[in-house]
Amino acid sequence: MTETIAPHIGDPVPRIDGIDKARGTQVYPSDYHVEGMLRVRLLRSEYAHARIDGIDTSAARAAEGVAGVFTAEDIPGTNAVGVVRRDGPVLVDGLVRCTGDVLAIVVAESDEQARAAYALIDVSYEPLPVVTDPREAMSSGSPRVHEGGNVLSEIHHSAGNVEAAFAGAEHVVEGEFRTGRQEHIPMETEAGVAFYEDGVLTVRHGGQYPHRDAQQIAAVLGVEERQVRVLTPMVGGSFGGKDDFTVQCQLALAAHLTKRPCFIMLDRSESIAATPKRHPYFNSYRIACDGDGRLSAATLEMVADTGAHASWGELVLYVSTETCLGPYFIPNVQLDAYCVYTNNCVSGAFRGFGGLQGAVGIECLMDEMALELGIDPIRIRRINALEPGRIGPSGIDFNSDESSLQQVLTEVENCELWRNRTELTRLTTDDALWKARGVGMAAGWMGVGYGHGVADSSEAVVELTDGGTYLVRMGGVDMGQGNATAFAQIAAKELNCPVDMVDVVVGDSAGPDSGSCDSVRTMYVMAASLVKAVKDLSGQIRAAVAEKLDSALEDVAISGDAAVEQQSGNAVPLGALGPRVGRGAIRIYQEDEGDNTDDYDKWVFTYAAQAVLVEVDLLTGRVDVLQVFSAVDAGKVVNLQGFEGQSEGGITQSIGYTLSEDCISVDGHILNNGLSTYIVPYPSDVPDLIDTVAVECGDPQTPYGAKGIAEVVMIPTPPAILNAVRNATGVRFTELPLTAERVLARLADAPPVRGQ
Amino acid sequence: MRLRFEVNSAPTSVDVDPRDTLLSVLRDDLGLRGTKYGCGEGECGSCTVLVEGRPVTSCLTMAGQVNGQRVTTIEGIESDAVGRALVEAFAETGAVQCGFCTPGFVLTARHLLDCDPAPDRGAARRAVAGNLCRCTGYTKIIDAIVAAAECAGAARACPAGPTSDRSLAGDVFRRPTTVEEVLSLLAEPEASTLVCGSTDIGVQFEHRLKEHRFIDLTAVDAMNFVREDDDSVVIGAATPYSDVIASPAVNEWCQVLVMASREVGAEQIQNLGTLGGNIANASPAADGTPALVALGASVLIRSVAGERVIPVEEVATGPGETTLAGDELITEIVVPKRVRSGAKRVCFFEKHGPRRMQTIAVASVTCDGWLENGRLNDVRIALGAVAPTIIRAAETEAVLTSAPLSAELLREAGRTVQAECRPIDDIRGSARFRRQLVRGLLIRGLLPISRRSTR
C-alpha cells in the first residue's frame, strides 16, 4: 500500500495564504502598484431621483493634473451592466435613480487633484419625487423608478384552502417583521488597477467573478472580449457585496480612455453610501396550528426593497421564498412575495442571500406558537419538521434524500447552554434590579448552490508543472473564505501529496470559468469540477508511468513527488513526466442540453440550529449576546479550522445584523456612512463563547459529501436572539436591528428599579 | 519637506508634505503596503503601526508628527521572537481569513505582549478593542494572541532609547519643542491650527489637511507630564490618555478620570488622544472632559500676552465652540485633590454608546463625591451628550445630597436628571432616548453605591 501523505479531509489545515497575510506581504487589489498610475474618483448624484439637464466638466478638465473627466457620452460601447439583467448605467445618461448612480469619472495624476477637480464639475439637476418605501412603490400613484413599473419580480404560491384552515384552527399567531439594510463592510473597500499590456486591458480588482466582469467590461468599451482580462486575486473581504458591478467598469473606462494605468479605491464613506446592501424586507406572517401544535396554515406577504437597480433582486426574492416558511410541513399556504424598485441604494447579494430575511418571522412565530401551546420550542419544530419526499411549504418539491433538521435540533437540545438555561438566566438579586437574561433558539435551512432550476456550471484545471509540482487554476475567487486552501487540500488528497506541493491560482478571466463565488457554491459546484480535473490528471500521470514501466495502470499509485509501481517499488519522479493538464467540468440544470446532462439530480439543503444566551440592560436597553451554541450540517467538514472560522465569523455578522447594523436612509441618502455611526461588532461586542458543532449528514452527490455552511450558519442567529430577548423581557420585538433605543422604547413602562 | 525617521530600525528620509498622513507616506512613498486603509477615521485599526512601540492609527497621524521617531510596521514585525511568534500564531490558528485586518491586529497585539507577557482572553480582547475584523468573529484572533504569548520571549517591540531631533520648522507644519515657541508661533498674524493627537483633527479635516497650517504639540515635552503637587494633580495638556491611565497620582486622586480615559476609543486612540484636545475640541459627547468637570478641574491657558485659569466647563460654549482666543494654548489641567475626612470617596463613569468600546457616547453620566453614613455628600455630576456642552447636573446633585440614599431618592434623582438635560435628536439617538439613558446611567452608577450604603 502506498502511504497516505495528504492530510485527511476534515483535519484542521492552516490556510495556505495565512502566513503571507499575517506578515503583510499579501498583495491585495488596493496594493497593486503600476508605475505612473493615475487616480480615479467617481462623481455620484446629489439626488436620489433627478433628471440631468447637463454636466459641465470644462472647469474640472482644465484643473491641474487632470488627465480626463468622462461622462456617459464618452462610453464607446453599451452603457448598461448588471449581474442578472443589464439595467444599470455605468454612467448616468439623463436619469438618476439613486444617489449611488455615477455621473462622471475623474482621472488625475494624484488623488488630491482628482478630489479637487471633482468639486469643479457642475451638474444641472431637475429633482424628481422620490419613493423610498417599497410598499408605497407598489401603488399606482408612486413615482416610477423604471419604465416598466416598480415591481421587479413577484412570486405567488397557494396550496390547499387557507381560509378554511384558519377558520378551523385552534391557535393563530401573527406578526409584522422588518429587517434592516445591512452593509457588507468588507475591510478592503472596492479597489483595483487597470492597465494596458500587449494590447490587452488588464483589470485587477476586488470582484467575485472575473469572467462575467471581462464580458461586460468588453461590451462597455466596445472591444472584443479577448482584449480584456480580469484578475480578481486575494480580495480583502466581500460577503457578496463585490459580486456586482461596483467600480470595475468605471476603472476600465478610465484606463481605456486615458491609455494610462489607473487606480481606484473607494473611501469608506462612499463604499457605505453607494455599494449594494442586503435587501430590507417587510414581512406579514400569519400561521395556524391544531391543538397538538401541528401547523395547518400560513399566509405571508413579503416585500423586498431592491433599490434603484435590479442587481440580484429577483434571485434573492426567489431564495427567500424557498425557505421563508421554515423547514416545516404546512398544508394550506398563501404566499405573495414582491421585489420592488425604490430610489434607495441598490440591494444585491449578501451572504445568506435572502435566507436571513425570511427566517426571522417564521422562527419567531414558531416560538410564539410554542408559548401559546405551552410546549417546548424544540418540540414544536420537531413535530412540524418537513420529511423528505413532501412538498415544501412554499411549493418546492422537496426531493432531498434526508433532512438533518432533527439532528441539529438534537444537538441544541443536548447542549449545555440549552440544558442549563434556567441556571444561566438566573441573576443575583442586585443584578436582577436592572438586568434580565434569556435563552432562545431557532432553526434555519438553506439551499446549497443557486437552487432549483437555476443553471450553474464550473470548470477547473490542474496542471503538473515541469518542476513536478501541481498548479490548480480556478475561477473561484478567495475573498477570505479559504477557497484557495480548500482547493489545494482537495487536490492534495486526490493526488496524495502534501498541501504545499499544490499552488493555486484563482480569479483569472483567462483561466477556467468556475462561475461566481457566491451561494456557497465553492464546495458544491466548484470543488466537484476540481475533483474531476484532478482525477483526469492523476489518470494521465498513472497511464504515462504505467507505459514507462511497462505495467498496468491499476498498479501505479501517486505518492508525493513520484508515481510508484506497487509490486516492484519502482518510482518515476513527477518532474520527469513533463507538463500535463487535467480538466474537469460540472453542469447543473443546463437548459440548452436538457436535464439529462445534470451532474446532480437532487436538490441539496443544509440545516442549522442555534441557542443563544442574552442579557438585556433594562436601564439602557442594550442587548448583549453572552453565549452562542451552533449546530450545523456541514455534510462533511473538509477543514475543521475553516469550518469553525466560517461559523464564528458568520454568527458575528449575524449578531451585528440583529442588534445594530442598518443604513439610516432619508430620501435615498445614507446618513450613517462611517464606522462610528454604521455599527458593526467589534471585539468587545461579541461573546468569547461561540461553540460550533458539526453534524455530518453527507450529501452523496458532492465531493466527500461536503455542503457549504458559510450562509446557513447566519440564519438562525437573528430569530434566536429575538426569541431570547422575548424570554428575558416578555416583549416580542419584530424589527431589526434591535437597537438599545428600540428596546428601551418598549421597556420604558416596565419599572427599571424593581423592588429595593 | 524632508522628514527623517526610523522605519523598522532603518533610518529613513523622505521628501513629502508633513501634513500627508503617515498611512499614505508609508504606502505610497515608502512602498510599505502591509499597512492598510480601512476607514481613514481612526475607527478600524487596519492602519495600525507602532510609534515608539505604541500602536497608533496611521490614518490620523500626520507624517510630520513622527519626525525623528521610531516607527514599526508589519514589515518589521518579525525582527524579534515575539513578533515572529505572533505572525505564526495568527497563520496557524485560523485567525486570518481575508487577512486585510491582520497586520493591524498583529501590531496591536505586539504592544500588548510588551505590557502583559501572559494575557488572558479578556485582556487580549480588550487590547484589540479598536481593531475591526469582519471575517473571523474574533475567537480565533484571541486564540492566536494567547497562543503567541505562550511561546514568545520577552523582547520589547521598541526598546527605550534616545530619540533624535523631533522638531520641524516650516511654513505649513511646525513642530516646536517648547511652550514658548508654541506661543510665539500662535502669535503670528497668519492663523494656525493646533494639533496634538490628531484624533479629532484627523477626522474633521480628512482629505482637507492641506488647507490648514499646523502647530504640532507632540514634541513639547513640557506639556506631556503628570505632576503631583501638595493640593493638586497637574496633567500636561498634551499627555496621551495611556499615560494618564498609567499615572499613580491620577489613580490615587482622580479615579473617575482613569475610568473615563479607559473608555475613550480604544488602545490606539488612547495612545494619541489628549485631554487638551478633548477639552478644546468642545464635543458635547467627550468623555475626558466630564470626568474633569466632575473632579472640579481647571485649565491653565497661556498666550504671549499672559495666562488665565478657568474651570474646565467654562472652555466650551457650544459644539466645537470655545472661549479660547486664536493665540491661546491650554498648557495644563489642574485637578484639585479633594479630601474629606471620615468619608468614603465614591465615583462612577457610566457611558452608553452603540458599541462597548471604540464608541462615541450617546449619553454619559460622571459622578464624583463622598459617601458618609449612607448619605452622599459634596457630589459633582457631569452629563455628556445631552446638551450643547458637557453640563453639571446641579439640581440632581442637590437631590442626591438631600437625604440618605434610598430607592425613592434614586427615582427622584432619575426624574430630576431627565428634566435637567437638554438633548437633541441626531442619527446616534433621539432626544427621548437620551433622556431615558441619562436616567438609566445615573441609576446604574448609583445602584452599587446605594447597595453598599444600606448594608
Ligand SMILES: Cc1cc2nc3c(=O)[nH]c(=O)nc-3n(C[C@H](O)[C@H](O)[C@H](O)COP(=O)(O)OP(=O)(O)OC[C@H]3O[C@@H](n4cnc5c(N)ncnc54)[C@H](O)[C@@H]3O)c2cc1C
Ligand atoms: C476612533 C475614535 C474614537 C474616539 N473615541 C472617543 C471617545 O470614546 N471619547 C472621547 O471623548 N473622544 C473620543 N474620540 C475623540 C478624540 O480622541 C478625543 O477628543 C481626544 O481627546 C482629542 O485629543 P487630540 O490630542 O487627539 O486632539 P486633536 O485632534 O489634536 O485636537 C482637537 C482640537 O483641540 C485643539 N487642541 C489640541 N490641543 C490643544 C491645546 N493644548 N490647547 C488648545 N487647543 C488644543 C486642536 O486645535 C483641535 O481643535 C475618538 C476619536 C476617534 C478617532
Ligand code: FES
Ligand atoms: S484606516 Fe481605519 S483606523 Fe486608520
Ligand code: FES
Ligand atoms: S480576516 Fe478579513 S477582516 Fe479580518
